[in-house]
Amino acid sequence: MDFELLEEQRMLQDTVRRFVRQELLPLEALVLQRDTQGLTGEELLPAEVEERLLAKAKDAGLWGLDVPEEFGGLNLGALPKCLATEELYKTITPFTFPPDAPNLHMLVQTCTPEQRERYLLPYASGAKRSAIAISEPGAGSDPAAMRTTAVKKGDQWVINGRKIWISRAHIADFLIVMALTDKEKRARGGITAFLVDKGTPGLVLQRQIPVIGGHAPWELVFEDLTVPDSQVLGQVGQGFAPMQLRLTVRRLEIGSWCVGHAQRCLEMMVDYAKQRVTFGQRLADRQAIQWFIADSATDIHAARLMTHHGAWKFDQGEDVRQEASMLKVFATEMATRVADRAMQMHGGMGMSKELPLEFMYRRLRPMRIFEGPSEVHRWVIARTLLKD
Amino acid sequence: MKILVTVKRVPDPETTIRVKPDGSGIVTDNIKYVINPFDEIAIEEALRIKEKLGGSEVVLASIGTKVVTEQLRTGLAMGADRALLVLCDQELDSLAVSRILAKLVERESPQLVLMGKQAIDDDANQAGQMLAAVLDWPQATFASQVQLAADQASVQVLREVDGGLETIGFSLPGIITADLRLNEPRYASLPGIMKARKKEIKEIPVAELGVDITPRLKIHKMDPPVKKIGGKKVETVQQLLDLLHTEAKVI
Numbered sequence: 001m002d003f004e005l006l007e008e009q010r011m012l013q014d015t016v017r018r019f020v021r022q023e024l025l026p027l028e029a030l031v032l033q034r035d036t037q038g039l040t041g042e043e044l045l046p047a048e049v050e051e052r053l054l055a056k057a058k059d060a061g062l063w064g065l066d067v068p069e070e071f072g073g074l075n076l077g078a079l080p081k082c083l084a085t086e087e088l089y090k091t092i093t094p095f096t097f098p099p100d101a102p103n104l105h106m107l108v109q110t111c112t113p114e115q116r117e118r119y120l121l122p123y124a125s126g127a128k129r130s131a132i133a134i135s136e137p138g139a140g141s142d143p144a145a146m147r148t149t150a151v152k153k154g155d156q157w158v159i160n161g162r163k164i165w166i167s168r169a170h171i172a173d174f175l176i177v178m179a180l181t182d183k184e185k186r187a188r189g190g191i192t193a194f195l196v197d198k199g200t201p202g203l204v205l206q207r208q209i210p211v212i213g214g215h216a217p218w219e220l221v222f223e224d225l226t227v228p229d230s231q232v233l234g235q236v237g238q239g240f241a242p243m244q245l246r247l248t249v250r251r252l253e254i255g256s257w258c259v260g261h262a263q264r265c266l267e268m269m270v271d272y273a274k275q276r277v278t279f280g281q282r283l284a285d286r287q288a289i290q291w292f293i294a295d296s297a298t299d300i301h302a303a304r305l306m307t308h309h310g311a312w313k314f315d316q317g318e319d320v321r322q323e324a325s326m327l328k329v330f331a332t333e334m335a336t337r338v339a340d341r342a343m344q345m346h347g348g349m350g351m352s353k354e355l356p357l358e359f360m361y362r363r364l365r366p367m368r369i370f371e372g373p374s375e376v377h378r379w380v381i382a383r384t385l386l387k388d
Numbered sequence: 389m390k391i392l393v394t395v396k397r398v399p400d401p402e403t404t405i406r407v408k409p410d411g412s413g414i415v416t417d418n419i420k421y422v423i424n425p426f427d428e429i430a431i432e433e434a435l436r437i438k439e440k441l442g443g444s445e446v447v448l449a450s451i452g453t454k455v456v457t458e459q460l461r462t463g464l465a466m467g468a469d470r471a472l473l474v475l476c477d478q479e480l481d482s483l484a485v486s487r488i489l490a491k492l493v494e495r496e497s498p499q500l501v502l503m504g505k506q507a508i509d510d511d512a513n514q515a516g517q518m519l520a521a522v523l524d525w526p527q528a529t530f531a532s533q534v535q536l537a538a539d540q541a542s543v544q545v546l547r548e549v550d551g552g553l554e555t556i557g558f559s560l561p562g563i564i565t566a567d568l569r570l571n572e573p574r575y576a577s578l579p580g581i582m583k584a585r586k587k588e589i590k591e592i593p594v595a596e597l598g599v600d601i602t603p604r605l606k607i608h609k610m611d612p613p614v615k616k617i618g619g620k621k622v623e624t625v626q627q628l629l630d631l632l633h634t635e636a637k638v639i
Contacts, residue, residue, distance in 0.1 A: 008582065011462055011581045012578060012581060014422075015576050015581070059574075059575075202425060218466055
């Protein structure tokens with residue numbers, strides 16, 4: 001067993017660390033200011049700033065980390081991607097190396113040669129942005145209960161229904177829409193994925209719903225949204241498994257988000273403990289604070305090992321659904337604990353919007369809900385273990 | 389044009405340095421090492437010259453144990469072509485370093501040697517100057533701008549000196565040491581990192597060079613910097629003057 005990172009993995013880590021230090025950390029004050037003004041999601045960074053960052057990232061070859069080489073990427077796999085993601089989450093400045101989401105893994109598995117050209121390649125290089133529409137008002141953690149339908153008419157599909165909590169729907173060049181094509185079979189052969197271009201008639205961006213943590217996902221309505229047969233992504237009825245793969249990758253990624261944020265909180269705690277004096281004593285000399293720090297460091301260490309292991313196992317081509325669920329529960333809850341301690345020991349400054357703690361605290365909270373709440377993941381973990 | 393760039397492995401300036409209780413050195417456990425930041429600027433300058441001229445080669449040179457491979461690999465990932473590592477596990481003073489480097493220059497015959505103006509660990513600021521003396525080559529230290537002549541036979545270097553700027557020129561071959569404002573080094577790009585894997589790092593045992601590396605300089609003791617004591621506020625200018633006179637004894 002070897003826990004040592006490879007030389008090039010460490011070098012990647014160094015490069016991203018430096019990118020964060022030089023490009024992203026100086027933007028935190030701006031992000032906090034815009035957050036205070038009520039801006040959310042992509043608006044937290046001015047468009048021209050994001051473009052400049054994307055250009056710098058491209059110059060340094062920091063994109064397509066886990067994109068297969070045949071699609072112009074570096075095919076480094078999940079572990080290097082998770083190392084880079086952890087570094088990116090040591091700041092609150094929202095920035096991702098393209099492509100923008102784990103939809104990659106779904107597209108790679110399913111795209112036809114024409115779809116590759118139109119969607120996968122521009123998406124992999126960051127030229128097109130994507131979103132995925134899974135959840136519905138009555139079907140969140142249980143996507144198999146979805147009610148959105150797609151009915152075949154000639155060589156067209158007519159989609160009707162409603163989706164909710166769809167991130168980035170307004171800026172996506174295309175959406176992956178999950179719909180029922182067989183009400184009896186559902187998750188076992190009755191759910192199909194469709195590629196829907198921005199501006200397709202019948203695609204209604206109903207309303208944006210601001211939520212905690214600087215997000216504002218959308219509710220979408222499909223009114224006789226019609227797409228040709230060529231927009232079916234993968235096999236008809238077989239959309240569920242590629243979607244599950246995408247969710248698994250996202251859960252591994254959430255592990256890195258949490259480790260990054262928690263690590264930043266810990267670093268802030270250590271710095272502050274040594275500076276701040278109350279009643280004639282440094283915080284660092286008080287046992288309550290020492291326990292905050294020790295427990296946080298231990299928490300982070302465990303989550304980091306789980307994240308690296310999950311990513312490594314994924315790279316071996318193995319099924320990591322169980323590990324991803326465990327990681328999702330543990331990492332999101334551990335980061336909540338760490339951020340809470342950090343805020344507590346920073347006192348008044350911890351509450352203020354002048355430090356990034358308050359923002360991180362809010363940003364972490366919904367991570368225990370999206371991509372499956374902790375309770376559902378615990379149930380899944382137990383169900384797997386208790387299976388006869 | 390062939391450019392030789394020297395690289396020293398130094399503790400990351402972002403890490404906290406602690407001196408060992410017995411003053412024999414610094415605590416090296418859990419310290420992260422990086423390329424000396426001034427050397428990184430030298431690498432960047434060499435790469436810019438190479439990109440401008442085409443048909444050039446940038447060769448890195450370092451001295452130390454195998455661990456230095458990590459820093460050389462980073463330099464290769466930035467875009468240098470190959471590297472030389474003189475294997476030596478002995479503490480070296482600036483003179484020994486410059487003598488070893490001189491041997492490498494003899495072997496490689498570069499037209500230009502680019503170095504950091506000093507290493508941020510011991511801040512000796514001597515290797516460049518001594519190398520110029522050992523080779524009897526011209527030198528321009530503390531460069532903030534480097535202008536190569538069109539015929540590539542000479543170079544003009546802008547130096548930031550006390551009270552202004554100084555421009556000096558010399559015929560190549562020669563030595564330039566890089567100052568902070570010469571350029572902003574690039575990131576080791578991801579494709580660069582992948583390519584660096586295949587680039588050569590040639591290891592040369594120091595004995596093979598036949599250089600006298602007997603230390604002429606000995607570090608007797610290291611002390612941590614004196615802790616800063618907080619200032620105090622005074623009410624009036626008169627009070628300030630009194631204290632400067634009686635307590636600080638500066639006026």
